[in-house]
Amino acid sequence: MPQLNPLDWAPQLIWLAITFGILYVLMLKIALPRIGSVIEKRAAKIAGDLGAAEKAKRDTEEALAGYEQALAEAKQKAHAIIEEGRAKLKAETDAERAKLEQELAAKSAEAAARIEKATEAAMKDINSVATDAAADIVRQLIGVAPSKADLEKAVTAARKA
Amino acid sequence: MHQFEIRRLIPLELFGFDASFTNSALFMAIAAAVITLAALFAMRNGSLIPGRMQSVVELSYQFVANMVRDNVGTEGMKYFPFIFTLFVFVLTLNMLGMVPYSFTVTSHIAVTFALAAFIFIGVTLIGFWKHGAGFLKFFVPSGVPFVMLPLLVVIEVISYLTRPVSLSVRLFANMMAGHTMLKVFGSFVVALGLLGGWAALAFMVAFTGLELLVAFLQAYVFAILTCIYLNDALHMH
Numbered sequence: 351m352p353q354l355n356p357l358d359w360a361p362q363l364i365w366l367a368i369t370f371g372i373l374y375v376l377m378l379k380i381a382l383p384r385i386g387s388v389i390e391k392r393a394a395k396i397a398g399d400l401g402a403a404e405k406a407k408r409d410t411e412e413a414l415a416g417y418e419q420a421l422a423e424a425k426q427k428a429h430a431i432i433e434e435g436r437a438k439l440k441a442e443t444d445a446e447r448a449k450l451e452q453e454l455a456a457k458s459a460e461a462a463a464r465i466e467k468a469t470e471a472a473m474k475d476i477n478s479v480a481t482d483a484a485a486d487i488v489r490q491l492i493g494v495a496p497s498k499a500d501l502e503k504a505v506t507a508a509r510k511a
Numbered sequence: 512m513h514q515f516e517i518r519r520l521i522p523l524e525l526f527g528f529d530a531s532f533t534n535s536a537l538f539m540a541i542a543a544a545v546i547t548l549a550a551l552f553a554m555r556n557g558s559l560i561p562g563r564m565q566s567v568v569e570l571s572y573q574f575v576a577n578m579v580r581d582n583v584g585t586e587g588m589k590y591f592p593f594i595f596t597l598f599v600f601v602l603t604l605n606m607l608g609m610v611p612y613s614f615t616v617t618s619h620i621a622v623t624f625a626l627a628a629f630i631f632i633g634v635t636l637i638g639f640w641k642h643g644a645g646f647l648k649f650f651v652p653s654g655v656p657f658v659m660l661p662l663l664v665v666i667e668v669i670s671y672l673t674r675p676v677s678l679s680v681r682l683f684a685n686m687m688a689g690h691t692m693l694k695v696f697g698s699f700v701v702a703l704g705l706l707g708g709w710a711a712l713a714f715m716v717a718f719t720g721l722e723l724l725v726a727f728l729q730a731y732v733f734a735i736l737t738c739i740y741l742n743d744a745l746h747m748h
Contacts, residue, residue, distance in 0.1 A: 352515045352516045352517060353515060353618070353621070353683070354620075355517070358517040358533070358621070359621040360528045360529045361517070361519070361523075361529050361532075361533050361535070361536065362517065362533065362536070362616075362619060362622055362625075363621060363622075363625050364528065365532070365533070365540075366539060366622050366625055366626070367625075368536075369536070369539035369540050370539075370543075370600060370626075372543055373542075373543040373547065373596055373600055374593065376547045377546075377592055377595060377596045378592040380547075381546075381547065381550040381551065381554070382591075384550075384551075384554045384557065385554055385568060385569060385572045386572070387557070388554060388557040388558075388559075388561075388565075388569070389569060389572065389573070391559065392559050395559055
Protein backbone atom coordinates (compact mmCIF):
# COMPACT_ATOMS: atom_id res chain seq x y z
CA MET A 351 0.00 0.00 0.00
CA PRO A 352 1.54 3.32 -1.04
CA GLN A 353 -0.35 4.92 1.85
CA LEU A 354 2.03 3.36 4.37
CA ASN A 355 5.23 4.74 2.89
CA PRO A 356 6.53 7.24 5.48
CA LEU A 357 8.65 9.01 2.89
CA ASP A 358 5.45 10.20 1.18
CA TRP A 359 3.92 11.65 4.32
CA ALA A 360 5.87 14.87 4.65
CA PRO A 361 5.06 16.32 1.21
CA GLN A 362 1.40 15.45 1.64
CA LEU A 363 1.14 17.02 5.08
CA ILE A 364 3.02 20.16 4.07
CA TRP A 365 0.83 20.71 1.05
CA LEU A 366 -2.29 19.83 3.00
CA ALA A 367 -1.41 22.57 5.47
CA ILE A 368 -0.67 25.05 2.67
CA THR A 369 -3.78 24.37 0.54
CA PHE A 370 -6.15 24.01 3.49
CA GLY A 371 -4.76 27.16 5.07
CA ILE A 372 -5.13 29.17 1.89
CA LEU A 373 -8.63 27.80 1.28
CA TYR A 374 -9.62 28.58 4.87
CA VAL A 375 -8.45 32.19 4.56
CA LEU A 376 -10.18 32.57 1.18
CA MET A 377 -13.43 31.19 2.59
CA LEU A 378 -13.17 33.21 5.81
CA LYS A 379 -12.28 36.53 4.23
CA ILE A 380 -13.94 36.48 0.83
CA ALA A 381 -16.40 33.72 -0.01
CA LEU A 382 -18.36 33.23 3.22
CA PRO A 383 -18.95 36.95 3.95
CA ARG A 384 -20.18 37.38 0.38
CA ILE A 385 -22.55 34.41 0.56
CA GLY A 386 -23.69 35.38 4.04
CA SER A 387 -24.38 38.99 3.04
CA VAL A 388 -26.45 37.90 0.04
CA ILE A 389 -28.49 35.51 2.18
CA GLU A 390 -28.93 38.18 4.84
CA LYS A 391 -29.89 40.75 2.22
CA ARG A 392 -32.52 38.39 0.87
CA ALA A 393 -33.84 37.63 4.35
CA ALA A 394 -33.97 41.36 5.12
CA LYS A 395 -35.73 42.04 1.83
CA ILE A 396 -38.30 39.32 2.46
CA ALA A 397 -38.85 40.54 6.01
CA GLY A 398 -39.16 44.12 4.74
CA ASP A 399 -41.61 43.12 2.03
CA LEU A 400 -43.65 41.13 4.50
CA GLY A 401 -43.65 44.12 6.85
CA ALA A 402 -44.73 46.43 4.05
CA ALA A 403 -47.47 44.02 3.05
CA GLU A 404 -48.60 43.80 6.66
CA LYS A 405 -48.64 47.60 6.91
CA ALA A 406 -50.54 47.92 3.64
CA LYS A 407 -53.05 45.40 4.91
CA ARG A 408 -53.45 47.34 8.14
CA ASP A 409 -53.84 50.59 6.19
CA THR A 410 -56.45 48.98 4.01
CA GLU A 411 -58.34 47.75 7.02
CA GLU A 412 -58.18 51.20 8.59
CA ALA A 413 -59.34 52.82 5.39
CA LEU A 414 -62.14 50.28 5.11
CA ALA A 415 -63.20 50.94 8.70
CA GLY A 416 -63.11 54.69 8.04
CA TYR A 417 -65.12 54.24 4.89
CA GLU A 418 -67.68 52.14 6.67
CA GLN A 419 -67.97 54.67 9.45
CA ALA A 420 -68.33 57.49 6.96
CA LEU A 421 -70.93 55.47 5.12
CA ALA A 422 -72.87 54.85 8.33
CA GLU A 423 -72.66 58.53 9.23
CA ALA A 424 -73.77 59.55 5.78
CA LYS A 425 -76.64 57.11 5.94
CA GLN A 426 -77.68 58.47 9.29
CA LYS A 427 -77.42 62.01 8.01
CA ALA A 428 -79.37 61.16 4.89
CA HIS A 429 -82.00 59.55 7.05
CA ALA A 430 -82.19 62.67 9.22
CA ILE A 431 -82.44 64.89 6.16
CA ILE A 432 -85.16 62.74 4.73
CA GLU A 433 -87.06 62.76 8.01
CA GLU A 434 -86.72 66.50 8.27
CA GLY A 435 -87.81 67.00 4.67
CA ARG A 436 -90.76 64.74 5.17
CA ALA A 437 -91.82 66.55 8.33
CA LYS A 438 -91.44 69.90 6.62
CA LEU A 439 -93.36 68.73 3.61
CA LYS A 440 -96.06 67.29 5.86
CA ALA A 441 -96.37 70.57 7.72
CA GLU A 442 -96.53 72.50 4.48
CA THR A 443 -99.07 70.14 3.04
CA ASP A 444 -101.12 70.31 6.19
CA ALA A 445 -101.04 74.09 6.17
CA GLU A 446 -101.94 74.14 2.51
CA ARG A 447 -104.75 71.71 3.04
CA ALA A 448 -106.06 73.64 6.00
CA LYS A 449 -105.96 76.82 4.00
CA LEU A 450 -107.61 75.16 1.09
CA GLU A 451 -110.26 73.66 3.30
CA GLN A 452 -110.86 77.03 4.86
CA GLU A 453 -111.15 78.62 1.46
CA LEU A 454 -113.40 75.91 0.27
CA ALA A 455 -115.54 76.24 3.35
CA ALA A 456 -115.72 79.96 2.84
CA LYS A 457 -116.58 79.51 -0.80
CA SER A 458 -119.20 76.92 -0.07
CA ALA A 459 -120.68 79.14 2.65
CA GLU A 460 -120.74 82.00 0.20
CA ALA A 461 -122.32 79.80 -2.41
CA ALA A 462 -124.88 78.59 0.11
CA ALA A 463 -125.68 82.20 0.98
CA ARG A 464 -126.00 83.01 -2.69
CA ILE A 465 -128.26 80.06 -3.24
CA GLU A 466 -130.35 81.15 -0.26
CA LYS A 467 -130.56 84.60 -1.64
CA ALA A 468 -131.38 83.32 -5.07
CA THR A 469 -134.00 81.03 -3.62
CA GLU A 470 -135.46 83.89 -1.69
CA ALA A 471 -135.47 86.04 -4.74
CA ALA A 472 -136.98 83.26 -6.76
CA MET A 473 -139.59 82.73 -4.09
CA LYS A 474 -140.40 86.38 -4.19
CA ASP A 475 -140.65 86.22 -7.92
CA ILE A 476 -142.85 83.19 -7.72
CA ASN A 477 -145.12 85.07 -5.31
CA SER A 478 -145.44 87.97 -7.66
CA VAL A 479 -145.91 85.68 -10.65
CA ALA A 480 -148.50 83.70 -8.74
CA THR A 481 -150.26 86.90 -7.65
CA ASP A 482 -150.26 88.18 -11.22
CA ALA A 483 -151.43 84.87 -12.52
CA ALA A 484 -154.14 84.67 -9.83
CA ALA A 485 -155.28 88.24 -10.60
CA ASP A 486 -155.51 87.36 -14.26
CA ILE A 487 -157.35 84.15 -13.58
CA VAL A 488 -159.80 85.89 -11.20
CA ARG A 489 -160.41 88.70 -13.71
CA GLN A 490 -161.07 86.22 -16.42
CA LEU A 491 -163.39 84.23 -14.22
CA ILE A 492 -165.40 87.00 -12.59
CA GLY A 493 -164.42 89.98 -14.53
CA VAL A 494 -163.53 91.93 -11.45
CA ALA A 495 -159.93 92.54 -10.46
CA PRO A 496 -159.36 91.62 -6.83
CA SER A 497 -157.42 93.93 -4.59
CA LYS A 498 -153.77 93.40 -4.43
CA ALA A 499 -153.71 92.83 -0.64
CA ASP A 500 -156.35 90.11 -0.86
CA LEU A 501 -154.51 88.42 -3.64
CA GLU A 502 -151.25 88.40 -1.80
CA LYS A 503 -152.91 87.04 1.33
CA ALA A 504 -154.60 84.31 -0.68
CA VAL A 505 -151.44 83.37 -2.51
CA THR A 506 -149.40 83.21 0.68
CA ALA A 507 -152.08 81.05 2.30
CA ALA A 508 -152.18 78.74 -0.69
CA ARG A 509 -148.42 78.32 -0.83
CA LYS A 510 -148.27 77.59 2.80
CA ALA A 511 -150.80 74.83 2.46
CA MET B 512 -2.62 0.08 -6.12
CA HIS B 513 -1.11 2.20 -8.86
CA GLN B 514 -3.82 4.81 -8.46
CA PHE B 515 -2.78 5.52 -4.86
CA GLU B 516 0.86 6.14 -5.67
CA ILE B 517 2.39 9.47 -4.75
CA ARG B 518 4.38 10.93 -7.64
CA ARG B 519 6.66 13.90 -7.19
CA LEU B 520 5.84 16.36 -9.95
CA ILE B 521 8.18 19.11 -8.72
CA PRO B 522 10.81 17.88 -6.25
CA LEU B 523 11.30 20.41 -3.48
CA GLU B 524 13.05 20.51 -0.16
CA LEU B 525 12.15 22.84 2.68
CA PHE B 526 14.12 23.05 5.94
CA GLY B 527 15.34 19.51 5.43
CA PHE B 528 11.84 18.19 4.81
CA ASP B 529 10.67 16.70 1.54
CA ALA B 530 8.14 19.30 0.38
CA SER B 531 7.85 18.09 -3.19
CA PHE B 532 4.80 19.17 -5.16
CA THR B 533 3.17 15.78 -5.67
CA ASN B 534 0.07 14.62 -7.53
CA SER B 535 -1.64 14.72 -4.12
CA ALA B 536 -0.65 18.36 -3.68
CA LEU B 537 -1.83 19.08 -7.22
CA PHE B 538 -5.30 17.76 -6.47
CA MET B 539 -5.46 19.61 -3.16
CA ALA B 540 -4.59 22.79 -5.04
CA ILE B 541 -7.16 21.99 -7.73
CA ALA B 542 -9.80 21.42 -5.04
CA ALA B 543 -8.99 24.72 -3.33
CA ALA B 544 -9.06 26.53 -6.68
CA VAL B 545 -12.30 24.87 -7.79
CA ILE B 546 -14.04 25.71 -4.51
CA THR B 547 -12.88 29.32 -4.49
CA LEU B 548 -13.60 29.97 -8.17
CA ALA B 549 -16.98 28.25 -8.01
CA ALA B 550 -17.99 30.29 -4.97
CA LEU B 551 -16.78 33.57 -6.46
CA PHE B 552 -18.27 32.83 -9.90
CA ALA B 553 -21.60 31.81 -8.42
CA MET B 554 -21.80 34.87 -6.18
CA ARG B 555 -20.48 37.35 -8.80
CA ASN B 556 -23.89 39.07 -9.05
CA GLY B 557 -25.07 38.30 -5.57
CA SER B 558 -28.59 38.57 -6.91
CA LEU B 559 -31.60 38.33 -4.64
CA ILE B 560 -33.09 35.67 -6.88
CA PRO B 561 -30.30 33.10 -7.19
CA GLY B 562 -29.44 31.25 -10.36
CA ARG B 563 -28.51 27.58 -10.42
CA MET B 564 -24.87 28.02 -9.39
CA GLN B 565 -25.70 30.56 -6.72
CA SER B 566 -28.39 28.26 -5.35
CA VAL B 567 -25.91 25.42 -5.01
CA VAL B 568 -23.39 27.62 -3.20
CA GLU B 569 -26.03 29.12 -0.92
CA LEU B 570 -27.51 25.70 -0.20
CA SER B 571 -24.13 24.31 0.84
CA TYR B 572 -23.57 27.39 3.00
CA GLN B 573 -26.90 26.93 4.74
CA PHE B 574 -26.45 23.18 4.90
CA VAL B 575 -23.25 23.55 6.90
CA ALA B 576 -24.58 26.52 8.87
CA ASN B 577 -27.60 24.49 9.97
CA MET B 578 -25.38 21.54 10.77
CA VAL B 579 -23.23 23.69 13.04
CA ARG B 580 -26.22 25.44 14.60
CA ASP B 581 -28.09 22.19 15.26
CA ASN B 582 -25.13 20.27 16.65
CA VAL B 583 -23.10 22.95 18.40
CA GLY B 584 -25.49 25.83 18.94
CA THR B 585 -25.12 29.49 18.11
CA GLU B 586 -21.82 29.87 19.96
CA GLY B 587 -20.41 27.25 17.60
CA MET B 588 -20.96 29.65 14.68
CA LYS B 589 -17.54 31.07 15.52
CA TYR B 590 -16.10 27.86 14.08
CA PHE B 591 -18.46 27.79 11.10
CA PRO B 592 -15.82 28.96 8.58
CA PHE B 593 -13.54 26.13 9.62
CA ILE B 594 -16.26 23.46 9.44
CA PHE B 595 -17.43 24.85 6.10
CA THR B 596 -13.91 24.78 4.68
CA LEU B 597 -13.40 21.28 6.05
CA PHE B 598 -16.66 20.01 4.55
CA VAL B 599 -16.26 21.48 1.08
CA PHE B 600 -12.57 20.58 0.96
CA VAL B 601 -13.14 16.92 1.84
CA LEU B 602 -16.22 16.76 -0.38
CA THR B 603 -14.38 18.24 -3.34
CA LEU B 604 -11.37 15.96 -2.83
CA ASN B 605 -13.69 12.94 -2.68
CA MET B 606 -15.59 14.03 -5.78
CA LEU B 607 -12.43 14.87 -7.72
CA GLY B 608 -11.27 11.36 -6.89
CA MET B 609 -14.27 9.98 -8.78
CA VAL B 610 -12.94 11.42 -12.03
CA PRO B 611 -11.10 8.69 -13.96
CA TYR B 612 -7.29 9.00 -13.96
CA SER B 613 -7.46 11.52 -11.12
CA PHE B 614 -5.99 11.11 -7.67
CA THR B 615 -7.98 10.71 -4.47
CA VAL B 616 -6.23 12.74 -1.80
CA THR B 617 -8.53 11.45 0.95
CA SER B 618 -7.56 7.85 0.21
CA HIS B 619 -4.32 8.52 2.09
CA ILE B 620 -4.34 7.94 5.82
CA ALA B 621 -1.65 10.59 6.28
CA VAL B 622 -3.98 13.31 5.03
CA THR B 623 -7.12 12.15 6.82
CA PHE B 624 -5.22 11.50 10.04
CA ALA B 625 -3.60 14.92 9.89
CA LEU B 626 -7.03 16.54 9.54
CA ALA B 627 -8.50 14.38 12.29
CA ALA B 628 -5.53 14.99 14.60
CA PHE B 629 -5.73 18.73 14.00
CA ILE B 630 -9.44 18.66 14.85
CA PHE B 631 -8.83 16.45 17.89
CA ILE B 632 -6.09 18.66 19.29
CA GLY B 633 -7.99 21.83 18.48
CA VAL B 634 -11.20 20.58 20.09
CA THR B 635 -9.35 19.40 23.18
CA LEU B 636 -7.62 22.78 23.52
CA ILE B 637 -10.99 24.53 23.15
CA GLY B 638 -12.37 22.29 25.89
CA PHE B 639 -9.58 23.14 28.31
CA TRP B 640 -9.60 26.81 27.34
CA LYS B 641 -13.33 27.01 27.93
CA HIS B 642 -13.68 24.90 31.10
CA GLY B 643 -10.11 24.85 32.46
CA ALA B 644 -9.30 21.75 34.45
CA GLY B 645 -13.06 21.21 34.73
CA PHE B 646 -12.92 19.74 31.26
CA LEU B 647 -11.46 16.61 32.88
CA LYS B 648 -14.93 15.99 34.35
CA PHE B 649 -15.88 15.14 30.78
CA PHE B 650 -14.21 11.77 31.38
CA VAL B 651 -16.15 11.08 34.57
CA PRO B 652 -19.62 9.80 33.78
CA SER B 653 -22.25 11.03 36.22
CA GLY B 654 -24.54 8.80 38.26
CA VAL B 655 -22.19 5.83 38.39
CA PRO B 656 -21.28 3.80 41.52
CA PHE B 657 -17.98 4.95 42.96
CA VAL B 658 -16.29 1.54 42.60
CA MET B 659 -17.01 1.52 38.88
CA LEU B 660 -15.42 4.91 38.32
CA PRO B 661 -11.76 3.89 37.77
CA LEU B 662 -12.77 1.45 35.07
CA LEU B 663 -15.23 3.81 33.39
CA VAL B 664 -12.82 6.74 33.40
CA VAL B 665 -10.23 4.59 31.66
CA ILE B 666 -12.84 3.53 29.08
CA GLU B 667 -13.91 7.13 28.56
CA VAL B 668 -10.35 8.31 28.08
CA ILE B 669 -9.58 5.51 25.64
CA SER B 670 -12.75 6.21 23.66
CA TYR B 671 -11.84 9.89 23.58
CA LEU B 672 -8.32 9.13 22.39
CA THR B 673 -9.54 6.84 19.62
CA ARG B 674 -11.65 9.62 18.14
CA PRO B 675 -8.99 10.89 15.71
CA VAL B 676 -8.20 7.31 14.68
CA SER B 677 -11.81 6.38 13.96
CA LEU B 678 -12.47 9.74 12.29
CA SER B 679 -9.50 9.44 9.93
CA VAL B 680 -9.69 5.70 9.25
CA ARG B 681 -13.40 5.92 8.42
CA LEU B 682 -12.78 8.42 5.62
CA PHE B 683 -9.55 6.88 4.38
CA ALA B 684 -10.88 3.30 4.38
CA ASN B 685 -14.11 4.23 2.64
CA MET B 686 -12.33 6.08 -0.13
CA MET B 687 -9.61 3.49 -0.60
CA ALA B 688 -11.98 0.51 -0.48
CA GLY B 689 -14.34 2.06 -3.02
CA HIS B 690 -11.61 2.87 -5.47
CA THR B 691 -9.95 -0.51 -5.02
CA MET B 692 -13.27 -2.22 -5.63
CA LEU B 693 -13.81 -0.26 -8.83
CA LYS B 694 -10.29 -1.14 -9.92
CA VAL B 695 -10.85 -4.86 -9.22
CA PHE B 696 -14.12 -4.94 -11.15
CA GLY B 697 -12.52 -2.90 -13.92
CA SER B 698 -9.93 -5.62 -14.33
CA PHE B 699 -12.77 -8.19 -14.39
CA VAL B 700 -14.31 -6.38 -17.33
CA VAL B 701 -11.06 -6.73 -19.23
CA ALA B 702 -10.40 -10.30 -18.11
CA LEU B 703 -13.89 -11.64 -18.90
CA GLY B 704 -14.07 -9.80 -22.19
CA LEU B 705 -17.28 -9.92 -24.25
CA LEU B 706 -18.42 -13.13 -22.57
CA GLY B 707 -19.01 -11.87 -19.02
CA GLY B 708 -17.44 -8.44 -18.96
CA TRP B 709 -20.78 -6.70 -19.34
CA ALA B 710 -21.91 -8.03 -15.94
CA ALA B 711 -18.86 -6.58 -14.23
CA LEU B 712 -19.34 -3.37 -16.19
CA ALA B 713 -22.98 -3.10 -15.11
CA PHE B 714 -21.89 -3.62 -11.52
CA MET B 715 -19.28 -0.89 -11.93
CA VAL B 716 -21.87 1.56 -13.22
CA ALA B 717 -24.08 0.91 -10.22
CA PHE B 718 -21.14 0.94 -7.85
CA THR B 719 -19.93 4.26 -9.23
CA GLY B 720 -23.30 5.70 -8.26
CA LEU B 721 -22.89 4.30 -4.79
CA GLU B 722 -19.35 5.69 -4.62
CA LEU B 723 -20.65 9.17 -5.43
CA LEU B 724 -23.04 8.79 -2.52
CA VAL B 725 -20.23 7.57 -0.28
CA ALA B 726 -18.04 10.49 -1.36
CA PHE B 727 -20.72 12.91 -0.19
CA LEU B 728 -21.66 10.91 2.88
CA GLN B 729 -18.12 10.60 4.18
CA ALA B 730 -17.53 14.32 3.82
CA TYR B 731 -20.79 14.90 5.69
CA VAL B 732 -19.89 12.39 8.41
CA PHE B 733 -16.46 13.96 8.80
CA ALA B 734 -17.98 17.41 9.20
CA ILE B 735 -20.79 16.38 11.51
CA LEU B 736 -18.47 14.39 13.79
CA THR B 737 -16.27 17.45 14.00
CA CYS B 738 -19.37 19.39 15.05
CA ILE B 739 -20.21 16.78 17.70
CA TYR B 740 -16.68 16.80 19.10
CA LEU B 741 -16.76 20.58 19.16
CA ASN B 742 -20.09 20.48 20.97
CA ASP B 743 -18.59 18.11 23.56
CA ALA B 744 -15.75 20.54 24.12
CA LEU B 745 -18.01 23.58 24.40
CA HIS B 746 -20.89 22.09 26.38
CA MET B 747 -19.48 18.84 27.86
CA HIS B 748 -22.40 16.66 26.64
